[in-house]
Amino acid sequence: MGAEEVLAFLRCPACGGKLEPLGREGGREFPLGPFRCLSCAHTFPLRHGLPDFRLRECFAPSNRLFRALYDLYAPLYDRLENALAKLMWPDFSEVELREEIAACLERLRPE
Numbered sequence: 001m002g003a004e005e006v007l008a009f010l011r012c013p014a015c016g017g018k019l020e021p022l023g024r025e026g027g028r029e030f031p032l033g034p035f036r037c038l039s040c041a042h043t044f045p046l047r048h049g050l051p052d053f054r055l056r057e058c059f060a061p062s063n064r065l066f067r068a069l070y071d072l073y074a075p076l077y078d079r080l081e082n083a084l085a086k087l088m089w090p091d092f093s094e095v096e097l098r099e100e101i102a103a104c105l106e107r108l109r110p111e
Helices: 003-009 061-088 094-108
Strands: 019-021 035-037
């Protein structure tokens, strides 16, 4: 897949508009940015050689709080979710659920 094909997939995380590279760094074939949105004019700088598509509003204090809560919950997730599932569905089996999901995804695979 060439640079233009990859660029066609990239979209602005703020509005979904198409992005244009503002330059090619170091003469590389692939335009690594920075990028500008053709719809909302938002720009995305390079950070350590990669385009930074993070949005400032994602760093709100409420998001930091939720991240801390998720980090606390993560080590307990598997055990608690499995126990909750067994309370709601006594015959629940994670292995069977994973196999069923894999089978559904296999049916959706393009030929």
